[in-house]
Amino acid sequence: MRVTVAEIVQRLGGDCIGDASLVIDRIATLDAAAPSQIAFLANPRYRAQLASTRAGCVIVAPALAEEAAARGAAIVTPDPYLYYARLSQWWTESDSAGTPGVHPSAVVEAGATIAASATIGALCFVGADAVIGAHTRIAARVTVGERCVIGARCIVHSGVVIGADGFGFAPHEGTWVKIAQLGAVRIGDDVEIGANTCIDRGALGDTVIEDGVKLDNLIQIGHNVRIGAHSAMAGCVGVAGSTKIGRYCTFGGGARVLGHLELADHVHITATTVVSRSIAKPGQYSGMFPMDDNASWEKNAATLRQLHRLRERLRALEKKMT
Amino acid sequence: MRVTVAEIVQRLGGDCIGDASLVIDRIATLDAAAPSQIAFLANPRYRAQLASTRAGCVIVAPALAEEAAARGAAIVTPDPYLYYARLSQWWTESDSAGTPGVHPSAVVEAGATIAASATIGALCFVGADAVIGAHTRIAARVTVGERCVIGARCIVHSGVVIGADGFGFAPHEGTWVKIAQLGAVRIGDDVEIGANTCIDRGALGDTVIEDGVKLDNLIQIGHNVRIGAHSAMAGCVGVAGSTKIGRYCTFGGGARVLGHLELADHVHITATTVVSRSIAKPGQYSGMFPMDDNASWEKNAATLRQLHRLRERLRALEKKMT
Amino acid sequence: MRVTVAEIVQRLGGDCIGDASLVIDRIATLDAAAPSQIAFLANPRYRAQLASTRAGCVIVAPALAEEAAARGAAIVTPDPYLYYARLSQWWTESDSAGTPGVHPSAVVEAGATIAASATIGALCFVGADAVIGAHTRIAARVTVGERCVIGARCIVHSGVVIGADGFGFAPHEGTWVKIAQLGAVRIGDDVEIGANTCIDRGALGDTVIEDGVKLDNLIQIGHNVRIGAHSAMAGCVGVAGSTKIGRYCTFGGGARVLGHLELADHVHITATTVVSRSIAKPGQYSGMFPMDDNASWEKNAATLRQLHRLRERLRALEKKMT
Numbered sequence: 001m002r003v004t005v006a007e008i009v010q011r012l013g014g015d016c017i018g019d020a021s022l023v024i025d026r027i028a029t030l031d032a033a034a035p036s037q038i039a040f041l042a043n044p045r046y047r048a049q050l051a052s053t054r055a056g057c058v059i060v061a062p063a064l065a066e067e068a069a070a071r072g073a074a075i076v077t078p079d080p081y082l083y084y085a086r087l088s089q090w091w092t093e094s095d096s097a098g099t100p101g102v103h104p105s106a107v108v109e110a111g112a113t114i115a116a117s118a119t120i121g122a123l124c125f126v127g128a129d130a131v132i133g134a135h136t137r138i139a140a141r142v143t144v145g146e147r148c149v150i151g152a153r154c155i156v157h158s159g160v161v162i163g164a165d166g167f168g169f170a171p172h173e174g175t176w177v178k179i180a181q182l183g184a185v186r187i188g189d190d191v192e193i194g195a196n197t198c199i200d201r202g203a204l205g206d207t208v209i210e211d212g213v214k215l216d217n218l219i220q221i222g223h224n225v226r227i228g229a230h231s232a233m234a235g236c237v238g239v240a241g242s243t244k245i246g247r248y249c250t251f252g253g254g255a256r257v258l259g260h261l262e263l264a265d266h267v268h269i270t271a272t273t274v275v276s277r278s279i280a281k282p283g284q285y286s287g288m289f290p291m292d293d294n295a296s297w298e299k300n301a302a303t304l305r306q307l308h309r310l311r312e313r314l315r316a317l318e319k320k321m322t
Numbered sequence: 323m324r325v326t327v328a329e330i331v332q333r334l335g336g337d338c339i340g341d342a343s344l345v346i347d348r349i350a351t352l353d354a355a356a357p358s359q360i361a362f363l364a365n366p367r368y369r370a371q372l373a374s375t376r377a378g379c380v381i382v383a384p385a386l387a388e389e390a391a392a393r394g395a396a397i398v399t400p401d402p403y404l405y406y407a408r409l410s411q412w413w414t415e416s417d418s419a420g421t422p423g424v425h426p427s428a429v430v431e432a433g434a435t436i437a438a439s440a441t442i443g444a445l446c447f448v449g450a451d452a453v454i455g456a457h458t459r460i461a462a463r464v465t466v467g468e469r470c471v472i473g474a475r476c477i478v479h480s481g482v483v484i485g486a487d488g489f490g491f492a493p494h495e496g497t498w499v500k501i502a503q504l505g506a507v508r509i510g511d512d513v514e515i516g517a518n519t520c521i522d523r524g525a526l527g528d529t530v531i532e533d534g535v536k537l538d539n540l541i542q543i544g545h546n547v548r549i550g551a552h553s554a555m556a557g558c559v560g561v562a563g564s565t566k567i568g569r570y571c572t573f574g575g576g577a578r579v580l581g582h583l584e585l586a587d588h589v590h591i592t593a594t595t596v597v598s599r600s601i602a603k604p605g606q607y608s609g610m611f612p613m614d615d616n617a618s619w620e621k622n623a624a625t626l627r628q629l630h631r632l633r634e635r636l637r638a639l640e641k642k643m644t
Numbered sequence: 645m646r647v648t649v650a651e652i653v654q655r656l657g658g659d660c661i662g663d664a665s666l667v668i669d670r671i672a673t674l675d676a677a678a679p680s681q682i683a684f685l686a687n688p689r690y691r692a693q694l695a696s697t698r699a700g701c702v703i704v705a706p707a708l709a710e711e712a713a714a715r716g717a718a719i720v721t722p723d724p725y726l727y728y729a730r731l732s733q734w735w736t737e738s739d740s741a742g743t744p745g746v747h748p749s750a751v752v753e754a755g756a757t758i759a760a761s762a763t764i765g766a767l768c769f770v771g772a773d774a775v776i777g778a779h780t781r782i783a784a785r786v787t788v789g790e791r792c793v794i795g796a797r798c799i800v801h802s803g804v805v806i807g808a809d810g811f812g813f814a815p816h817e818g819t820w821v822k823i824a825q826l827g828a829v830r831i832g833d834d835v836e837i838g839a840n841t842c843i844d845r846g847a848l849g850d851t852v853i854e855d856g857v858k859l860d861n862l863i864q865i866g867h868n869v870r871i872g873a874h875s876a877m878a879g880c881v882g883v884a885g886s887t888k889i890g891r892y893c894t895f896g897g898g899a900r901v902l903g904h905l906e907l908a909d910h911v912h913i914t915a916t917t918v919v920s921r922s923i924a925k926p927g928q929y930s931g932m933f934p935m936d937d938n939a940s941w942e943k944n945a946a947t948l949r950q951l952h953r954l955r956e957r958l959r960a961l962e963k964k965m966t
Contacts, residue, residue: 024661029848032849080815085823107425107496123785130598141769164539167536174551176409176552177407177411179407180410181410182413182414190565192822208731218540218557218864220557235811235864238557240575254918258593271902274611276609277613283615286614286615287612289611290623297932298930302628304626304948307943308940310633310636310954314636321961350706364664447767465785499729501728501732501733564896594936596935598935605938607937624952638966639958
């Protein structure tokens with residue numbers, strides 16, 4: 001794609017400083033950008049790069065307009081990162097939109113309903129009576145199980161499995177008797193699901209992913225989980241069965257949420273934290289074992305196994321002292 | 323499916339209380355059930371719902387027979403959860419059995435042996451000389467590597483990879499020389515394997531999953547692991563190479579087991595616990611970092627890195643005191 | 645395959661002791677080997693098995709040549725494990741090489757370049773303008789996204805997804821605005837990638853996996869990550885976006901590396917450790933919560949949440965004492 005700075009501003013807004021006729025052929029980072037490229041400054045940490053970048057045009061916040069103007073063309077906008085997101089979308093739109101329709105190598109079972117504007121990639125499997133909404137794009141090699149429903153404008157990446165059986169068994173004389181999983185998966189609008197992520201179907205009711213949820217790769221969502229609208233999870237998160245997660249929550253990579261819990265709206269979980277109880281109060285919650293050089297860790301970990309006794313010894317000392 | 327309470331009892335046993343001619347058209351949870359639906363009470367925590375449920379019929383234990391009878395039809399059975407499991411199986415049997423056979427889009431290599439009663443889903447790959455047992459159901463988009471063997475009545479969910487190479491290399495002058503993985507994977511009868519789970523082939527001998535094992539989604543089983551009969555693992559568990567796990571063990575979600583270990587029968591591992599040594603004694607083992615509000619965690623985690631010194635300071639105080 | 649000990653030595657080197665005409669039909673472990681099989685002794689822990697093994701021929705280091713000679717045929721070589729690796733490769737070469745070419749069930753988009761000596765397995769998807777190098781073997785059911793490049797002599801196992809979108813969004817009034825991922829993935833030569841592992845494409849620049857890197861199963865590599873040459877990661881590792889990892893690093897299973905970090909060459913991370921800061925100094929780093937019997941863990945974990953207060957109490961005691 002090749003556009004002038006003027007065309008960008010015309011489409012996406014913002015104030016143009018400097019040569020609006022400059023032709024841009026790529027979006028780049030400040031440190032890697034060439035004179036025919038546009039870059040953005042969103043994180044104050046990278047402010048020093050504004051002076052050194054070779055970018056033809058930079059996207060900056062109003063506070064940096066003057067500094068940017070001193071070096072060449074610029075687009076001034078209140079939220080440069082958001083501006084960059086929109087610019088990046090425009091870039092791919094024209095580049096590789098992919099025509100809607102079902103790839104001839106995909107297998108779609110009887111009764112499935114696929115919107116005319118949806119795209120089903122190569123080698124996908126769509127089960128009986130599944131529903132795929134308008135403008136939703138399913139990448140190559142995805143499974144959508146029978147009766148599962150995906151809303152509009154969703155993006156589902158390669159390797160995703162929606163609607164495999166939830167993990168449910170009744171113990172019986174040492175063996176496990178399978179509980180047939182009679183529910184399905186219902187996914188709202190504007191949801192994105194990362195590569196090889198799994199969302200299991202519900203046991204009786206459905207597993208529900210509300211509008212605007214973003215899931216990264218290799219995430220496990222157990223049966224009958226509900227994830228509230230606009231919550232986001234980084235890679236390798238796992239959520240066990242029947243847990244209800246509020247809206248506007250975020251989960252760092254590798255976080256785990258045990259089953260049958262409830263998390264309020266606006267709860268933020270630090271990467272690799274294990275959520276072992278319900279959370280009623282918004283806020284940031286953490287539980288990550290600190291890394292150390294191996295020798296130090298060995299000593300501290302060994303002591304950790306005696307921590308309770310340590311407390312008792314301390315208490316005994318305190319008693320003696322008083 | 324539509325059946326009367328009498329038909330259910332005739333097939334699955336139990337004592338019928340109240341109107342046996344009631345027609346049931348769905349299994350539901352106590353809180354969601356409608357008058358044409360059947361629900362079960364297995365967890366005493368939900369006992370209060372027995373009074374409020376609108377379910378036409380409830381499945382209860384003998385201790386609650388009277389309480390259930392007071393509100394309408396009921397089936398009385400010693401283990402309502404097991405009864406529900408069997409009822410759920412009957413429900414799907416009639417609904418969506420899926421005819422046995424190999425889907426035309428699946429790729430089956432020369433020499434593979436597939437039981438006539440087995441089902442191979444769409445877009446599966448079955449390697450040369452693999453064996454799939456009677457009544458086993460392989461979902462869409464599964465890989466079964468060459469020479470791997472799956473027993474009877476297994477269920478393998480979408481995205482599973484059985485028989486990829488184990489992770490073995492000999493270090494040589496800073497680089498890694500691949501060790502060809504000459505073994506295979508042998509899976510017993512009545513095993514269920516969740517979506518996107520991986521079971522690697524052995525280096526020399528085989529990786530073995532014994533009868534009745536249940537694996538959830540996104541589990542990693544390394545080469546030459548053996549999992550004893552009727553053990554079960556929740557999502558995202560990882561087991562490193564050559565570890566031997568006993569029978570009747572359970573693993574909570576995200577648990578990790580290091581390599582070359584042995585775990586006895588009846589060992590139970592709490593979710594997210596790292597098993598770093600062999601376990602000879604049955605019981606419950608745990609090692610989960612406790613979650614806290616972020617500020618408290620930061621303080622405690624920082625102190626944790628000085629725990630050994632803390633112990634030494636305590637010891638010094640103790641010495642002074644005596 | 646059937647070869648004599650003489651033929652093995654002729655091809656792979658080493659000194660032959662005893663009957664060089666012995667025919668070998670399998671590689672086995674010392675404890676399982678039969679008289680027509682060859683085994684190796686690499687780990688001193690298994691030295692006792694040298695006396696008891698029924699193996700027709702054993703591969704040993706010079707220090708054990710005499711001991712081995714006392715029991716039958718032997719191959720003496722400085723590094724028996726490396727010798728075994730090379731022998732195992734020779735074994736599979738003749739057994740199941742797989743002819744190069746693109747399986748007819750694979751879907752290859754326009755503009756993709758696949759070396760004539762490369763193998764693309766059944767039901768793979770190779771996107772537009774992707775490049776697959778010489779002698780690279782892609783197993784069944786793999787996705788290689790558009791414009792992604794894989795070098796020579798790589799092995800990519802089933803279920804791998806290369807080039808799904810990185811996880812990037814700009815927050816905007818409580819919702820997430822997608823950042824189109826305009827970069828690609830570049831993979832060097834001699835890289836192996838385990839089953840169901842995901843490597844995301846970069847946002848602006850590329851995600852880069854350098855020569856000789858070995859990745860196990862179910863690994864997540866975020867966008868714009870760079871992994872230095874000859875580094876290796878065991879199963880279930882996750883690396884968040886923009887992190888740069890040096891050369892000759894190793895990562896135990898389940899380790900996590902947070903985003904935007906830099907790790908030096910020769911850094912070794914213990915299994916399940918969370919790398920939460922950059923590491924400039926080579927060495928072994930750890931952070932694994934120690935497992936315990938459940939009752940002990942409960943006590944210690946509860947105390948851990950009061951660790952900072954414990955330290956303050958200790959400090960108060962120390963003050964009193966002086």
